[in-house]
Structures are given as structure tokens and as C-alpha cells.
Amino acid sequence: MNKATSHNIVIVDDHSLFASSLEKLVNSFEGFNVLYHAKNGKDLQQKLKQYSEVPELILLDLNMPVIDGFETMQWLHENQKSIKVLALTMEDDERKILKMLSLGAKGYLLKDIHPDKLNEALVQTLEKGYYHSEKVAESLLHSLHSNDSEKPTFKEREIDFMKLACSEMTYKEIADKMNLSPKTIDGYRQDLFNKLDVKNRVGLVIYALKNDISKI
Amino acid sequence: MNKATSHNIVIVDDHSLFASSLEKLVNSFEGFNVLYHAKNGKDLQQKLKQYSEVPELILLDLNMPVIDGFETMQWLHENQKSIKVLALTMEDDERKILKMLSLGAKGYLLKDIHPDKLNEALVQTLEKGYYHSEKVAESLLHSLHSNDSEKPTFKEREIDFMKLACSEMTYKEIADKMNLSPKTIDGYRQDLFNKLDVKNRVGLVIYALKNDISKI
DNA sequence: ACAACAAACAGGAAAAACCCTTTTTTTAAA
DNA sequence: TTTAAAAAAAGGGTTTTTCCTGTTTGTTGT
Numbered sequence: 001m002n003k004a005t006s007h008n009i010v011i012v013d014d015h016s017l018f019a020s021s022l023e024k025l026v027n028s029f030e031g032f033n034v035l036y037h038a039k040n041g042k043d044l045q046q047k048l049k050q051y052s053e054v055p056e057l058i059l060l061d062l063n064m065p066v067i068d069g070f071e072t073m074q075w076l077h078e079n080q081k082s083i084k085v086l087a088l089t090m091e092d093d094e095r096k097i098l099k100m101l102s103l104g105a106k107g108y109l110l111k112d113i114h115p116d117k118l119n120e121a122l123v124q125t126l127e128k129g130y131y132h133s134e135k136v137a138e139s140l141l142h143s144l145h146s147n148d149s150e151k152p153t154f155k156e157r158e159i160d161f162m163k164l165a166c167s168e169m170t171y172k173e174i175a176d177k178m179n180l181s182p183k184t185i186d187g188y189r190q191d192l193f194n195k196l197d198v199k200n201r202v203g204l205v206i207y208a209l210k211n212d213i214s215k216i
Numbered sequence: 217m218n219k220a221t222s223h224n225i226v227i228v229d230d231h232s233l234f235a236s237s238l239e240k241l242v243n244s245f246e247g248f249n250v251l252y253h254a255k256n257g258k259d260l261q262q263k264l265k266q267y268s269e270v271p272e273l274i275l276l277d278l279n280m281p282v283i284d285g286f287e288t289m290q291w292l293h294e295n296q297k298s299i300k301v302l303a304l305t306m307e308d309d310e311r312k313i314l315k316m317l318s319l320g321a322k323g324y325l326l327k328d329i330h331p332d333k334l335n336e337a338l339v340q341t342l343e344k345g346y347y348h349s350e351k352v353a354e355s356l357l358h359s360l361h362s363n364d365s366e367k368p369t370f371k372e373r374e375i376d377f378m379k380l381a382c383s384e385m386t387y388k389e390i391a392d393k394m395n396l397s398p399k400t401i402d403g404y405r406q407d408l409f410n411k412l413d414v415k416n417r418v419g420l421v422i423y424a425l426k427n428d429i430s431k432i
Numbered sequence: 433a434c435a436a437c438a439a440a441c442a443g444g445a446a447a448a449a450c451c452c453t454t455t456t457t458t459t460a461a462a
Numbered sequence: 463t464t465t466a467a468a469a470a471a472a473g474g475g476t477t478t479t480t481c482c483t484g485t486t487t488g489t490t491g492t
Contacts, residue, residue, distance in 0.1 A: 015306075017241075020331040022233070024240030089230075115236040157469090168419040170448065181363040183471045190451070200478090201449075202421055206432055209425065216422055373439090386478065399441045406481075416448085417479075 007126055008053060010043050011037035012072065013061035013088070014209055022059070029119045040064040041072030048080065055083060057125060060105070062089040062096060070099060077104035082126055107131035151211075152195050161188045161211060166205045166214040223342055228260050228288065229277035229304070238275070239338035245335045257283025257291065264296065271299055273341060276321070278305040278312060286315060293320035299342050310355045323347035367427075368411050373428060377404045380432040382421045401419060 009026055011034060013019040019037040026034050035055050038044035041064065048054070058076065062069030069087065076085055087100040087108045097108045106125050109118065113133065121131040154162070157178070164174045171189065175182040193199070196207050207213040225242055227250060229235040235253040242250050251271050254260035257280065264270070278285030285303065292301055296420065303316040303324045313324045322341050325334065329349070337347040370378070373394070380390045387405065391398040409415070412423050424430040 015328045016330050017327050018234055018237065021237030021239075023237075024244055025233075025237040028240055053263060108335040109233075111233050112231040114232050118233060136304065150461095155469095166418070166422070168415040168422075170416075172448085181471050182471080183473090186450080186472095187470070189449085193450085199384040200386075201418060205418055205421055206382070210432055216426055331446095388478085397441050399443090400439080402442095402480080403440070405479085409480085415480095 005179060006033040007057065007122070008033055008035045008055045009122070010035050010044070010047075010055040010058045012040070012058060012064070012069075013037065014039050014064045015061075025115055025118070026059075026122070029122065032102065032122060041068065041075065044072060045075065054080075057084045057086065057122065059088050059109075060085050062087060062100070070103065073100055073103040073105055084129070086121060086125060107133075108136050109133065110135065124159055154213075158188055161185065162192065162204065162208045163187075163214045165201060165206050166216070219380045222249040222271065223338070224249055224251045224271045225249050225338070226260070226263075226271040226274045227255070227286075228274060228280070229253065230255050230280045231277075241331055241334070242275075242338070245338065256280045257285075257288030260288060261291065270296075273302065273338065275304050275325075276301050278303060278316070283336075286319065288323055289316055289319040298401055300345070302337060302341060304345065308351065308355065313352055313355055318328060323349075324352045325349070326351065374404055374408060377401065378408065378420065379426045379430045381405075381417060382424050382432070 005016075009032055011019050011026070016039070023034040023037060026032050035051065035053055036047055038047050049176075050107055060069055060072060060076075064072075069089070072092045073085060073087070076083060084106045085104070087097075087105045088111060089096065089098070089108075090111050100108055103139075107121060107130055109121055109131075110133070113121075117133065121133070124131045160178060161174065163173075164177060169177070172182050175185040178185070189201075189204075192204060196204065198207060200202050205214075209216060225248055227235050227238055227242070229238070232253075232255065235255075239250040239253060242248050251267065251269055252263055254263050261275075261283075275286055276288060276292075280288075283291075285305070289301060289303070292299060296419055297320075300322045301320065303313075303321045304327060305312065305324075306327050308326055323337060323346055325347075326349070329337075335350070337349075340347045352389055376394060377390065380393060385393070387401050388398050391401045394401070405417075405420075408420060412420065414420050414423055421430075425432060
């Protein structure tokens with residue numbers, strides 16, 4: 001395979017072991033060549049400036065520190081519209097899929113796909129401009145039927161509170177730690193219970209853990 | 217590189233994309249050759265029987281369906297003692313590290329390590345019989361200091377109760393569901409708080425989730 | 433039948449969580 | 463500078479949780 005006809009790919013993933021491995025895999029595909037990989041969105045922005053060669057396609061992981069996949073996608077869509085992006089992630093999360101596609105991603109790949117499918121996805125994205133696996137298409141249809149309300153947004157302080165609520169601290173202790181009156185904390189609690197439609201603190205804790213607001 | 221002097225490796229990971237990618241990476245290392253990869257513990261057991269060539273080393277992911285990393289490790293330790301195993305996982309969880317090493321793993325690798333470190337780990341494990349990264353060694357020391365007492369045992373009903381406690385139900389509702397008096401539930405609660413050294417229900421919930429008594 | 437023991441249950445009370453409404457303070461905008 | 467909106471705080475009440483110390487019930491072995 002001569003490089004002239006090769007399609008240049010960039011991989012963005014914070015797990016360098018996976019990124020390096022994936023690079024080998026992509027390089028083994030006929031007609032593809034990995035230019036470099038980036039650890040996160042910030043790193044990607046720098047490297048896009050630094051290197052003269054612009055990739056045709058980016059494989060973008062969603063779960064990254066510093067600048068996550070969504071922000072990176074947004075930035076790419078605004079600043080590097082010519083580069084096609086395929087989102088790459090572990091979880092089959094409807095909201096995330098929708099969000100990425102609405103931000104301009106050309107497709108959404110789950111990390112447990114077969115290597116051949118990845119090859120297919122790369123080829124198809126470059127040829128047709130998009131790739132959608134059966135599984136993802138299914139998820140999308142499902143989400144259209146169950147028109148679940150949008151994921152609520154949280155204020156900085158609410159997130160702080162939720163994290164502390166996922167501990168053995170009483171609300172009074174949380175109030176002390178956040179330098180607020182217990183009554184203010186009670187207000188946060190109430191707002192969150194309503195917003196998240198939970199009945200008590202255990203419900204809040206479970207929500208926070210499910211949505212990676214807090215980790216244990 | 218001639219195959220005769222090559223060390224045979226097997227990869228066990230349910231994410232076939234990662235497994236395939238990792239295979240390419242390992243094959244690119246001097247002196248290593250990937251025989252095959254398995255999707256889970258069950259698949260591995262079958263393939264070990266099926267193939268005549270026995271690997272020297274297995275790279276074993278922990279988060280797998282069907283038969284998880286721990287069970288697989290146990291089985292390997294009992295049935296294939298000659299094969300060295302390196303655990304491979306995303307999370308840096310002290311308990312999991314300890315558990316795997318106590319089950320006979322030769323080392324514990326985090327998936328975000330640099331490819332060079334992986335190479336080093338493979339070489340060292342085959343030469344010295346073990347590999348421990350600085351990070352893991354650190355975790356181990358930490359856990360030695362905090363000599364946590366043995367994991368307590370639970371009665372059937374206590375486990376039922378813990379699972380229900382990881383929900384928005386009140387204790388009264390839990391009592392109804394378990395066909396017990398609320399006062400009995402209160403007894404379970406109190407015993408568990410003492411046994412697990414937690415202060416309140418949130419502490420209990422977190423314990424149950426951390427120890428896979430309940431899943432969310 | 434009876435000791436020995438665990439599981440189930442209970443009374444009572446303080447602490448914490450929960451709920452609804454209203455007021456004060458702070459911040460941002462017109 | 464007045465005004466509107468958001469954040470913080472509070473009043474005042476109900477319910478649930480938490481804690482302690484018992485008693486009753488059921489099971490098992492001898």
C-alpha cells in the first residue's frame with residue numbers, strides 16, 4: 001500500500017494502551033494510516049495545529065479528562081468541519097449517541113464491535129459520509145418512541161452537594177463543609193429531588209452514581 | 217523474528233475491538249506472539265482445550281460477562297497453574313488488585329499504561345515471574361497499613377434487606393415487601409450498621425454497591 | 433421436656449430527613 | 463439606581479431514621 005492513496009486517521013483516546021493498540025489495527029487495514037493520537041481534546045487541538053497534515057477522519061473517544069468528547073466534537077464541528085468524526089465509546093447510551101450525532105459526528109461506534117466492522121465503518125464514512133451500525137440505529141429508534149425528557153443540567157454547587165450527599169455525612173455536616181446554612185442545603189436537596197424525580201437521599205445517591213456525578 | 221523463540225500470549229477481553237487492537241500491539245513487540253483471544257472466561261476454557269499450543273501468559277480483563285475475571289483467574293490457578301496471568305483493567309481499585317493477586321495473578325496492569333510499559337511487563341513477567349507497577353505497589357502498601365478486618369458474612373435475609381435498602385423504599389415498605397415487622401427490619405439495619413461500621417443508610421448503600429451485593 | 437440460642441418483634445425517644453412556604457441577601461440587568 | 467431574578471436562609475411542621483434496651487417466638491440438641 002503506498003501512502004499517497006492512504007487515508008489519514010487520527011485517534012483521540014486517553015488510554016494510551018488502547019490508542020496505541022488501535023493504531024496498529026487501523027494501520028493493518030488496507031488504505032488507512034494513523035497520523036498520530038491525542039490524549040484528550042486539548043491535546044488534539046494542539047496537534048492539529050502542530051502537524052501540517054490534516055486527517056480525513058478522527059476516531060474520538062467520549063470519556064476523557066481535560067476536554068471531553070462532547071466539547072471536542074463541538075470544537076471540531078466549528079473549527080475543522082472538513083474532518084469527519086466517528087465517536088467511539090464503551091457505553092451504549094442513547095442520550096450520548098443523540099448528543100454526538102447532533103453535534104455533527106458522522107457515526108457512533110461501540111468499543112466492543114468486531115474489527116471488521118471498524119474497517120467497514122471507516123470505509124463507509126469516507127465514501128458515503130456516514131456510518132450507522134444496526135445497534136445504534138436501534139437505539140435511536142427506541143429513543144424516538146420513548147421521548148424521555150432531556151437530561152437536567154446542574155449548577156456547580158448542586159454537583160458539589162450531590163457528591164457530598166454520596167457519603168455518610170449528615171446534611172448539617174455537608175452544610176458546614178460547603179460553608180452554607182443547613183437550610184440552604186435543604187433547598188438544594190428539595191430542588192434536586194424535584195428535578196430528578198427521586199423520593200429520598202438514597203434515590204439521589206443512586207442517580208449520582210448512575211450518571212457518574214459521583215464515583216465509589 | 218522466528219516463531220520458535222517467540223512467547224505465546226493469549227488475550228481475554230470481551231471488547232473485541234480492544235482485543236484485536238491489543239493483539240496487533242503485542243505482535244509488534246519483539247519476541248511475542250498472540251495465539252488467539254477469548255471473549256470471556258468460558259470462551260477461554262474452551263479455547264484452551266481446543267488449541268494444542270498452550271500460552272505462556274494470559275492478559276486477562278476483569279470486567280467481562282458470563283464468567284468474570286475473578287472466576288477465570290481462580291479457574292486458571294486451579295487448572296492451568298503453569299500459565300502466567302497478568303490482570304488488565306480500567307480501574308485502580310485496591311480491593312480488586314488484592315483479590316487478583318491473592319488468586320495467583322502475576323501482576324496487575326491498568327489499561328491506561330503506556331505501550332512500552334506493557335512490553336516491559338510482559339518481558340519481566342516471563343523473566344522474573346511477576347510484574348508490579350509503581351502505582352499498584354503503592355496501592356498494596358496502602359492496603360497493608362489499613363489492615364481491614366476480614367470481609368463479614370451475611371445471612372440470606374440480610375442480603376435481601378441490603379438490596380432493598382439500595383432503593384427509594386422506606387424501611388416500612390421494605391418490611392412489607394419482606395413480610396416482616398418494621399421492627400425486625402430495624403434490627404437487621406442495626407446489626408448491619410455495626411458489622412459494616414457505617415453510620416447511616418447511605419453508608420450501607422455504598423457498601424452494598426462497592427461489594428457487588430447490589431448493582432445499579 | 434428443657435436449656436441454649438438465634439430470629440423476630442416491640443417501646444420509647446432523640447436525631448435526621450423531608451416538605452412547604454416565605455423572607456432576606458446577593459447578583460445581574462435595564 | 464431601581465428592578466428583576468437567583469441564591470441563601472429561615473420558620474415550622476411531619477415523617478423517617480437511628481439508637482437503646484428489652485421481650486417473645488421458634489428451632490435445635492440432649
